[in-house]
Amino acid sequence: MSVADLPKIELHLHHEGAAPPAFIRQLAHEKRVDLSGIFKPDGTYDFRDFAHFLKVYEAACEVLKSPEDFRRLTLAILEESAENGVVYSETFLSPDFCGGGDVQAWRDYVNAIRDAADEAERKFDITLRGVVTCVRHFGPERAKDAARCAAETAGDWITGFGMGGNETVGRQADFAWSFDCAREAGLRLTTHAGEFGGPDSVREAVRALGVERIGHGVRAIEDPDLVHELVDRGITLEVCPGSNVALGLFPGFAEHPIAKLRDSGVGVTVSTDDPPFFHTTLRREYEMLHKAFGWQAEDFAAINETALNAAFCDEDTRARAKKRLERT
Numbered sequence: 198m199s200v201a202d203l204p205k206i207e208l209h210l211h212h213e214g215a216a217p218p219a220f221i222r223q224l225a226h227e228k229r230v231d232l233s234g235i236f237k238p239d240g241t242y243d244f245r246d247f248a249h250f251l252k253v254y255e256a257a258c259e260v261l262k263s264p265e266d267f268r269r270l271t272l273a274i275l276e277e278s279a280e281n282g283v284v285y286s287e288t289f290l291s292p293d294f295c296g297g298g299d300v301q302a303w304r305d306y307v308n309a310i311r312d313a314a315d316e317a318e319r320k321f322d323i324t325l326r327g328v329v330t331c332v333r334h335f336g337p338e339r340a341k342d343a344a345r346c347a348a349e350t351a352g353d354w355i356t357g358f359g360m361g362g363n364e365t366v367g368r369q370a371d372f373a374w375s376f377d378c379a380r381e382a383g384l385r386l387t388t389h390a391g392e393f394g395g396p397d398s399v400r401e402a403v404r405a406l407g408v409e410r411i412g413h414g415v416r417a418i419e420d421p422d423l424v425h426e427l428v429d430r431g432i433t434l435e436v437c438p439g440s441n442v443a444l445g446l447f448p449g450f451a452e453h454p455i456a457k458l459r460d461s462g463v464g465v466t467v468s469t470d471d472p473p474f475f476h477t478t479l480r481r482e483y484e485m486l487h488k489a490f491g492w493q494a495e496d497f498a499a500i501n502e503t504a505l506n507a508a509f510c511d512e513d514t515r516a517r518a519k520k521r522l523e524r525t
Contacts, residue, residue, distance in 0.1 A: 200487045201480040203497050204522050206504040207278065207286045207468045209412055209435035211361065212267075212310075213258045213294055214471030215274045218242055224260040232256060242474045247393065247444050250474065251334070251363060258294050264309035267295060271313035271325070279321035281479045284521035286323065287509060289330045289361055291343065298342030300349050311354050324518060326510050327355045328387065329379070333362035337371045344375035348382035357509035359387040359412065364394045370405040380407065385509040387412055387435065392446065396420035403432060410435055410507055415446070417463070418454040424461050433464040433507035438486065439477035440470035450489035459500075466504040467497075498522075 218240055225232045235253045237243040242257070244250040261267060278286055290310065296302025307327065314325040329347035331340035340360070347358045358379030360372055369388065376386055388406055391399035392413035399417045402408055403426070414434040417423045427434070438453045447453045459465045467486065469477050486492050501522055505515060 198494070200483045200492070200494055200497055201282075203282060203483065203494060204284045204501070204524055205282045205479050205483070205497075206466070206501050206508065206518065206522070207283050207479055208410070208466050208504055208508065209437055209468035209470055210274075210278075210286055210288050211471050212270070212274065212288045212290050213261060214254060214474060215277075215288070215469075216257060216261075216270055216473065217273055217277065218473055220270065220273045221257050221260060224266060228260055228262075230260050232260065241476065244474070248363070250444070250471075254471070254474070261294065264295075264305045267306055268309040268313040271310045272317055275314065275317035275321060275323050275325060278479070279317070279323045283323055283479055285326075285505070285508065285510075285514075285518035287326050287328050287357065289359060290327050291330050291332055291361070292346040293332050293335060293339065293343065296346075298339060298346065300346050303346040304350060307350050307355060314354075322521065324510075324514060326357075326508075326514070328357035328359050328509060329355060329384070330359045330361045331372065331375055333360050333364065333372070333389070334366040335362065337367070337375070340372050340375040341378070344378040347379050347384055351379075351382040351384050353511060356385060356511075357387060358384040359389070359408075359410075361389050361412070364389055364392055364398065368405075369398065369401045373405055376406045376408070385409060387509075389413060391416040392441070396423045399423060400426070403427070403430060409433065413437060413441070415441060415454050415458070418457055424458070424463060428462040431464065433466060433503060434458065435468055436465050437468050437470035437482075439472075439482050440475045443475035443477070450485045453489070455486070456490045456492075464503045464507065465500060466507065467500055 295306035331343035387410035
């Protein structure tokens with residue numbers, strides 16, 4: 198079995214960002230919305246840099262307007278994930294795109310997404326859990342609405358809270374109220390940091406927000422003291438190498454710091470972030486890491502064990518995912 202064929206766990210996946218371009222084009226056609234400006238001639242998403250990527254991302258979300266749209270999207274995402282060997286996945290869901298921050302509307306979206314996840318589990322043997330995210334560049338006040346939505350739907354399916362969006366806007370500490378609200382509701386915490394923000398953004402996320410995972414976090418490698426702090430605190434990084442390379446943080450997989458972070462004792466996992474935007478899949482991530490660092494099946498098994506231990510799920514779900522990982 199090649200490393201690409203191994204069963205996999207994914208912890209960092211943006212729900213709308215995982216939408217296959219063909220799915221978005223079909224929805225746009227059905228709704229008579231012209232989204233031609235966000236696609237290349239070959240049908241893939243078209244963006245120039247990170248700021249433009251966010252605009253294209255939000256434009257694609259314009260056709261995702263109803264719980265039924267998200268039900269269909271969820272099935273499409275999970276079918277593709279399962280084809281890439283994913284057996285357990287966590288997806289980032291924003292109330293800003295699912296009901297505009299209104300709690301009752303958000304419940305309707307969650308119910309539709311969860312129904313689709315249950316159907317996908319029966320069909321494709323993959324389990325999904327939801328991590329609610331506020332959007333950083335929408336500001337701290339809108340983040341509070343997202344946190345309230347998260348708190349009202351916290352349970353066995355909505356299991357975490359985090360923050361995505363433009364890392365260069367504001368400070369992590371500006372969102373402390375929202376993270377405290379989610380924590381009090383029993384949700385596990387993560388946030389994006391150390392991608393376009395430097396090492397200090399990771400340090401602030403850990404200290405000001407009390408998160409146990411960091412989305413990306415790769416620029417921590419620039420600060421040896423921070424690396425030691427991540428190890429001491431047991432912080433797990435949701436690393437997305439293909440995304441980092443596509444957005445120009447590193448020139449290629451061989452220059453990516455995931456191996457150095459792992460060798461330093463930091464818990465690292467592997468995910469795709471927004472896979473169709475970055476022309477990647479989890480199979481490709483494994484293939485490229487194998488090529489860049491010579492990682493073998495035992496290396497990926499260890500990374501998946503790290504991911505399993507860091508997953509925001511209950512012990513029954515964790516045990517079910519563990520059994521699937523053992524099917525090699």
